[in-house]
Amino acid sequence: MAKQTTKKPASKTTKKAQSGSTATASRRPDWAKRDAKTAKSIQGLTSSIVKSAMSGDEPTVEVPTRSPANTNWDEDAGILRMGEAKQQRQLFNLGQARKFMQTLLHGQGINELIDAGKTLSLRGMYYKGLHTIQGTQTKARGSGEKTFDDQTESDGILEDIEVSLGSLREELNIYAKKRGSMVGNITIIDSGDEIDCRRMGSGGYSIPSIVEPDIIQFKKCDAKFVLHVEKDTVWGRFNEDKFWQKHNCILTEGSGQPTRGVRRLLHRFNKELGLPIYCLLDCDPWGHYIYSVIKQGSISLAFESERLAIPDAKFMGIRAKDYERCSLSDDVQIALNDRDIKRAKQIMDYPWFAENAQWKREIKKMLSNGFKMEVESLITKDISYVTETYVPERLEAEDWLE
Amino acid sequence: MAKKTTKNAGKKANAETMAAKQREISVSEFFAKNRHLLGFDNPRKALLTTVKEAVDNALDACEEAGILPDIEVRIEELTAPASANKSGKYRVTITDNGPGIVRKQIENIFGKLLYGSKFHRLKMSRGQQGIGISAAGMYGLMTTGRPMVITTRPNAKKPAHHLELAMDTSKNKPEVTVDIETDDLLLTSSGTGTRVAIELEAKYVRGKTSVEAYLEQTAIANPHAEIVFIPPDKANEDPGLEDASEESPERERGAGAGEIPEPTDTAPDGIPRTTEHADRIVYPRAVDENPPETSEIKPHPYGVELGSFLRMLKNTPEKQLAGFFKNEFCRVPPAVIKEVTAAASGKDKTITGQTYVSTINHAAAEKIYRALQDAKLRSPPTDCLAPIGVRTMLAGLLKGVKAEFYAASTRSPSVYRGNPFQIEAAIAFGGDLPADQPARVIRFANRVPLLYQQSACSAFKSVTETAWKNYGMSQPRGSAPVGPIVVMIHMASVWVPFTSESKEAIADYDEIRKEMRLALQECGRKLGTYIRRRQRMKREGQKRDVFERYIGEIAKACQAIVGADAEALYESLMRQAKRRTEIADAVLDEDGKIIGFADGNGRLDGDDGVIILDGNGNGNGGGNGNPAPSASTKEPGAPATGQEESNAKVARDSKKSVPVSNNGVVESKPTRKKKIVKKKVLKKVKRKRSPETAGAGLFEGGDK
DSSP, X not given: OOOOOOSOSSOSOOOOOOTTOOOSTTOOTTHHHHHHHHHHHHHHHHHHHHHHHHTTOOOEEEEEOOSGGGEEEETTTTEEEEOSOEEEEETTSTTTHHHHHHHHHHHHHXXXXXXXXXXXXXHHHHHHHOOXXXXXXXXXTBSOOBSOSSHHHHHHHHHHHHHHHTOOTGGGTEEOOOOOEEEESEEEEETTEEEETTOOTTTOEEOOSOOOTTTEEEEEEOOSEEEEESSHHHHHHHHHTTHHHXXXXXXXXXXXSOOHHHHHHHHHHHHHXXXXXXXXXXXXXXXXXXXXXXXXXXXXXXXXXXXXXXTTOEEEEOOTTHHHHXXXXXXXXXXXXXXXXXXXXXXXXXXXXXXXXXXHHHHHHHHHHTEEBOGGGGGGTOTTHIIIIIHHHHHHHTOOBO | OOOOOOTTSSSOOOHHHHHHHOOOOOHHHHHHHTGGGGTOSSHHHHHHHHHHHHHHHHHHHHHHTTOOOEEEEEEEEEXXXXXXXXXXEEEEEEEEOSOOOOHHHXXXXXXXXXXXXXXXXXXXXXXXXXXXXXXXXXXXXXXXXXXXXXXXXXXXXXXXXEEEEEEETTTTEEEEEEEEEESOSOBOSSSOEEEEEEEEEEOOOOSTTSHHHHHHHHHHHOTTSEEEEEOHHHHTTOTTHHXXXXXXXXXXXXXXXXXXXXXXXXXXXXXXXXXXXXXXXXXXXXXXXXXXXXXXXXXXXXXXXXXXXXXXHHHOOOSBHHHHHHXXXXXXXXXXXXXXXXXXXXXXXXXXXXXXGGGOOHHHHHHHHHHHHHSOOOOOOSTTOOOOOHXXXXXXXXXXXXXXXXXXXXXXXXXXXXXXXXXXXXXXXXXXXXXXXXXEEEEEETTEEEOSOGGGSHHHHHHHHSOGGGGTOBOOTTSOOBSSEEEEEEEEESSOOBSSTTOOSBOOOHHHHHHHHHHHHHHHHHHHHHHHHHHHHHHHHHXXXXXXXXXXXXXXXXXXXXXXXXXXXXXXXXXXXXXXXXXXXXXXXXXXXXXXXXXXXSOOOSSSOOOOOOSSSOSOOSOSSOOOOOSSOOOTTSOOSOHHHHHTOOOSSGGGOOOOOTTSEEEOOTTOSOOOOOOXXXXXXXXXXXXXXXXXXXXXXXXX
């Protein structure tokens, strides 16, 4: 623990490799600059805490508030942006003392990562910061108080650090669990390895958490658009039917709410390659919100909207009217429960929905239907109805919501 | 009660034969047959009553003579009880250092029922009816056949009288069987004194209604007395003790110190506490001043019933009505006499102040009585009352009850049925007291503990009526509060209305119950504030724990990130944490206000009291800028010289002063070594008192 702090990122300090840490060999030299900046901001923050502590003032950390109230809808850009509101995280506040301590622990962890030139997963960071707080372990009480109760607690703190430092997660040398797959008419380079996404078999290329240009470069892209589906089951159907071949596109899935890696990759496809993004999601409030996050950004990551949101992403389906349009059977209906209805109304009231007449109609239609539908419901028509009929028809008719 | 008819006395009884059987029944004989009325219902109670009457007499005698009482109570088992539910034979010996009794009065005092100085006057004193000690002697004589042995020395320079006294119950007349002069008696601290020994059939028990409980409570209400108790198990064990007991308790303590290991909790903090030794239990003196002498008052008209009024009218030496009113009653000024006579006589003004008493017939007397009852009279004077006083009560409780918080309050005098009275209450809370049991309620009337008939007593009822929940205590509906608390209630009055002759429960007058409630509420409020504050301190202490835990981690992280000095950082942050949670170290005054902080060396344990009062720092203030006149006894207009405090002089010397704060709250934390002196401006408790007691007190305070 008593290590010397140094600003040289790749110092010779030997750190035990944590589970999930990646090799540093392929890292490019321009990381050094980025890491130096991150380390500097962590050290700056710490120094100010030490300074106020030594002068008898209450140490505080300013954390921008991540809440709906502090999220602004930028209509012109079509994205959500984080507001100016900041929260003082105080040490001498019973509700905040623990978080304050955790913030510093993770600050220390990140500092070490940068020093060692390694990266850790969110879970790895949780274990990195995890230990029993000194002095709380007594014979009477058994095990003492842990620095983190679970990973959720740790993840929240890391997001706080991102916002407070204004550094992205990847700049903190932290990545999330992989989730989401890709296949399609594109060749990319991932950490120096060339990946031909046309030859990914049935499993597809799994989208990493960090997809920044220094990790992933686009080598050759023939695709004309991207079809993003909600779940890997649907994605599997499309892949098996070689939809991407027939329609010359890239096929991605996010296993529910897409991770930042998936969103960032879609964003790059859209901005760098100019590919339109079509989303095929469930007809329920959660599907609607997935689309909203892809399009405008999320509330909790509003500070990253600019590099994640895709304002011209399109919602292809499935639509509330598809029940009639595709003459689906009653069996596909899943009744809306109270929570669904509440959530739907909440979504409808978000300013970026409230001003969108099309979308209001869509949600109202779903509410008046009284049921939701999953993409899989189209399978009742035919196994490949969705890949051979539904999507091609929509594309043909340019029938989508924006 | 004097009539007896015999059914089988010949064929028919006539007035003559009946008259032959009608005779006077002596009071003694009557009580011999109705001994339960005096508290001799069973052997257990007989023992208690005997001790009680003797101790009450001894205390009264000492106080009247201005002697600080040293009393020794010894109970010896002569014949052990044959079985658990049978009685045995005991000898009770009570020795005091009082003024002694002159030879010619001995028989009257100890041998006659209803003989005494207390019955015919309205004056606050322990005994009221004057039947006590002689009844005990009579009980002993009846059950063992052994006379009462009295040794008394009224003159320090002369030998003592030694009398053995039997009593002729049929004639209410004492019989002296032995009458000698002796040097046997006692070298008491005063040189004078009395020893009474009674052998009786009795049963010695422990518990709530035991002799020990009685003495313990007596010691609490009479901290000016030093009481030594030698119970049978201790008295019979050590034969060598006989000599020691002949000495005054003072000396005895000194002499015994070598052999008997002193209990460790005696007085590390300078607080005299009840201690149990191998051969005796000592209830030490906690205040060095007798209660003030009370004056006698004349009856107030409101407290006199028609029958008594007629008797007074008949017996008065006064010739005229005006003189009768003036000298037989209090609070009947000439203007009232005029008003009353006018109202009683109607238009023709047949009755005036000049009317001869002898000319007033029954009807007229009744009219006068009614008019008198309707007249608006001032309340009786209250200087006849001597409450124990806030300070003294606290000293008593501190001695007898191990707790962490003490509060007391003395109400202003009030009146029921023309009798002035004054209610006092005190509570002890926390510490070693059992937390899961109902409150222990100890009741006193004129400083005498009441042990029986608790639920019939208005003092107990007032405890159950008080809403203790408001003060942070739990309280089942209609019961006393549950928790680590002792509640003390004292009624001082020239005439305490008992529910029975055995003086065990105070009767239920609205005025009395109300005063009791108010006194309890005063204490309760202080307790409530204390409890709340204590909880808050506990919370702050827990908060500090939290900060403390995290500060270590933070310091280490800062060192890792920027190479800060973790130790210095830790120290600095801990200082800040302490400052921010300083309430945890607060020292409270009796109103629960923070008056200071324990010095920051260590934090006080979050769990209990915090309040630290120092014995050395006399606690009397005189003012360090924190005057807090708060609820307690107040008698508006009385001179503010703090005389009451003088009677409650709490310390024998500066080292042994009792940490009693000035207005009714003591908080102690004996386990802490660090102490904080609580200083307050003296709360003035004003009473009109004879000047010689004024100004003597350690606690005499600054002016307000």
